[in-house]
Amino acid sequence: MNRPFMPKHIPATRRPGAPATFHVKSFGCQMNVYDGERMAEMLGAQGMTPTGEGVDADLVVLNTCHIREKAAEKVYSDIGRLRRDDGTRPMIAVAGCVAQAEGGEISRRAPSVDIVVGPQSYHNLPELIGKTLRGESAVDTDMPLASKFGALPGRPKQARPTAFLTIQEGCDKFCTYCVVPYTRGAEISRPQSAIMDEAKALLDGGVREITLLGQNVNAWTGEDAAGRAQGFDGLIRALADLPGLARIRYTTSHPNDMTDGLIAAHAQVDKLMPFLHLPVQSGSNAILKAMNRNHTVESYLAILDKVRAARPDIALSGDFIVGFPGETDADFEATMALVDQVRYSMAYSFKYSPRPGTPAADMGRQVPMEVMDERLQRLQAALNAHQVEFNTAAVGRRVPILLERMGRFPGQRIGKTPWLQSVHVIAPDAALGDMIDVDILSAGPNSLAGELAERKAA
Template structure:
């Protein structure tokens, strides 16, 4: 019988003997971590291992970690400490991702039960590292090789859902003063166009009809076509749009400095490119943006939004905000609130500043007190939520196409996404996942919409 992990720290921690035959991959953080977790799972499956059910006993547990905020790091060590089974054994434990890259061998010293440490640019070596761990050898790989890891990964298998992530670019050259990504993911690297198209075709052949292109700075992607001619990110989008069975294209996360006029035009000219733009700004004060080394201003950011709305008036804009950056005054914060009212985001992610070791901001004076950050975050999120409700409510009474992605909680209920990334609940007993159907939006909440199949009134 499968038994869950127990939070009993007094049980012995002897690892189960032999090579693992079952695994779980637990991913935390951004969409790129989700993608990496999926690729690790596909790789382990290709090695003959079987995925264990969630919360069930597995021989190998891979913690695919995030290092953006301190709490995320603390959670990793907390999870490691809880990994004990009822029979007194523990699984083989692998720590992957950005925490592995940032802390390296310190992880095994701090948590001796960890068997494998592998960074985000080396996870294609995971099978070799498992072999080392089985033999009792040190299993650590945090190299950032120049060669792409993607060529070492197995072909994409058939997907169980109609949407999929597709990483096209990794790393960051921007060096924002609060961010660890340049140190944990390395310099900006773009995957070749041909490799991206091949992976997209494999996903489409496996049942996917929508892809979300991923990158730390996804719109910084550059490449060449089959004739060696330069391609920008907008050219890649147009090449993907030529794939006949691909219905929708999305992308994230973008940087304002890489928003070209060509990419803006693509939103007007490529019907498969959804009217949704995730464009983090982080703050509404030029003084704070300069301290963050963001290299854009509020004015230049708003100019991008104005250009986008000029060519695609229905565009939904989302963003990221950091509250309590060192030196942030009340007037700086109010400038961020003003920016919120100017843009009126359809949704936004917001966080309290978290000092990360090794980043310039961690050593800045004028660190903001937790109480002030808490109060400002509550005000910011209340404003964001109000705008989100406003955006969703404006959809009521409209007929919109939704791509059905998953089963709802009630019989016959399915959940799909509008072009603007809103979740819609609809009773559609004769529809199937992957279908695109027209629905009439009848009500809206802060996080989702309710719809009826177009032209059909509820009984």
Template sequence: MSEPRKLYIKSFGCQMNVYDAQRMTDQLAHEGYVETQTAEDADLVILNTCHIREKAAEKVYSELGRLRKSQDELGRRQMVAVAGCVAQAEGAEIIKRARSVDLVVGPQSYHKLPELIAQAELRGSNRRAGIVETEFPVEDKFDHLAAPSRAAIAKRGPTAFVTVQEGCDKFCTFCVVPYTRGAEVSRPVAKIVEEVRRLADGGVREVTLIGQNVNAYHGEDAAGRPVNLPGLIRAIVEVPGIARVRYTTSHPRDMDEELIAAHRDLPQLMPYLHLPVQSGSNRILAAMNRKHDRELFFETVERVRAARPDIAFSSDFIVGFPGETDEDFADTMDLVEKVRFAGAFSFKYSPRPGTPAATMAGQLPEEVKSQRIYALQALLDRQKAEFDAACRGRRFDILLEKHGKLPGQLIGRSPWLQSVVVLAPPEAIGTLATVEVREVSTKSMSGQILGGEFFDGRGEPAARFMGSIGQSEKVEA
């Protein structure tokens, strides 16, 4: 019996790339590949790339250079594939610049990996004839992807991402997503629910529904009737074993009344909403083509908080967008002060080739962008610290996800995605427990499990552990 081939996937960027990497792994498992944790051990290396961050393409070429050097040192041949959004954007240029690459495959075509790998193997060492597959196929890739095994699901833990929508029709002037992921496409409700059901059967208790513009989801039910995101969420919370649902990333224009009502009515929908605003200046928001202004954002936040008083917000910010003045930046700082965020991602603007903003007048010097990002991040960090500190003494449920650093520790997630360290037995992973927060630090908090009780995804008692479990003592994440 031949040895299984080894696969190493390195993912960059967003949650969707994490999901895509898992689906590629599942697909190739049926071709005899097993995962390895190091590139040096692999027969096939896939770089699953993201084009959102600064100098994304150059980071990929740098990684390819390290791979080539490693191959030379080891004296062995590996197949190398570049997947994801940089692959979509760069295409054949990757083959030209990095002769070690055998295959370039865009994010809409990775279901074709087995046949593309077979073609690349036939070409052998003729790397100048590397294969490039970056067309947007007519068929739905999800119809052709292999399902993960129960063992693979269990190994990945009690939380999972599920792609429900891809692409974006908003065309923000700074963003490459419409060009690398294409127009908005939503998966049918039944297929999503089937995937969630399979995950729940494998021990998943929390799913995060992901899409480039997830709250614009517009799938169909079995009868061909349109279903929006709140309708999809209502179907998913009916899946036995699913205790928690989240979704990301959203657009303020698509937070309608029905979705806000779902936050009010569905306890399984976690009270943490990532709602990117990008800027607090109406002038800059217009230049970004965001299709909303600061007033709409404030109104949306107010409506959601009225429906779900315990909700917390996170957001995305870009500073130093072309033409941004001191007054524009002050508007952003004012918006942050007024909304108060529990978390955020903030970035200095960097031009993406092919986007309208890349050729706009008024590109700002790096020094100005750096000064503004430091000021914004300091404010956001202070707000997060204040939100976390306010959790001291509170009681809420956590989902126990993994082992902590020290023996006897497990780490769970709060409804607001904070890490909470508790004393609990290993077999409690995948259960929920009610904790009281005792200490709060910069990166995590520690808590006491009340009553030593643990619950499954249906809210039924899963186990009861006595002894030291739940005793309050200082623990570290």
């Protein structure tokens, strides 16, 4: 739709009055998705009504991610697109990691932004809306010691059978390329009792699979109901005892927090799915040292050997950065060799992008963009080939899938295998949330196709 010309020196004005409708748009990682859901639940508890994507709302929350290059520039572009045809705009809140990193600079650079709130302060969003209505400054990027989670409303009934649950935030690892310690703060673990309460609320609302989230989720520590020290594996075992919970997943993990107890849980806890996302980032020890990863290729592979010994059918996923400052051809070939050795079921790969304020941004020997482009294409070709290989190995097998959403065709349902593969199946009598057995007929790079087995899974 063409918008009327408006000179830049004439600012769009916000329509008066308290917002009655809202839309939360989240970018980036699963933790941002979780935060966006919690903000929406909180605004709903205040009596506001959510709108869909592309529907005019009184309040728009841009829940931002700061991991990739030019993230802030993309936010300002999104802000500009919120101007309406009649010259007005919604109340605009910028939340998330860009808000934390940029702070009040966002309001100075984009005067149409009413609220700036960081990822540790979004529980104050209703108060910040009130400040905006009174004409007061509404910027909150504090990182309070008190957890925000206690100020959030209880979880309502979910519209789907799977849900995210954040159990840990922040990071103390200080990888030289990463902004997370600066935007999310130090590592903090939520109390086990609070996690159990939220999990029970999700289950009561119809959820059957919970994915536990954290910047370093396997660094979680706490106490059990008897006050005894508890590691992440203990939390998983406690959650597995909850009736109604069919599946447990977790992401993202750090190799240095992959304990023997957690590895044993993969062998002993039936509800813990055989899928592990364990980023390595590079196959070169020299680059890992420059990244301050504090693990080596050898220690990483030793962990994978132990995991595979505990759960031979486990699917492995990872993250890779190509073109880190100083990465030579030999360093990159070492990454390619590692990929061929591990044979990931899926993986995420990115070109290095300097993040302001991180040590790597000031390192010498930055890799030219054309070199990064060529390396990323080669890496992704290898990763994609291994993903197809992993999916193809499922053909002819009978697997249980948890139905998560409707397909495009009549009677079609889409669900996930224990190994996080999407499966399309015609099952018109099955409801979302059902666990059904499916015979896999064919495989593509990103999904499987199957037919309903003769009987439903128990």
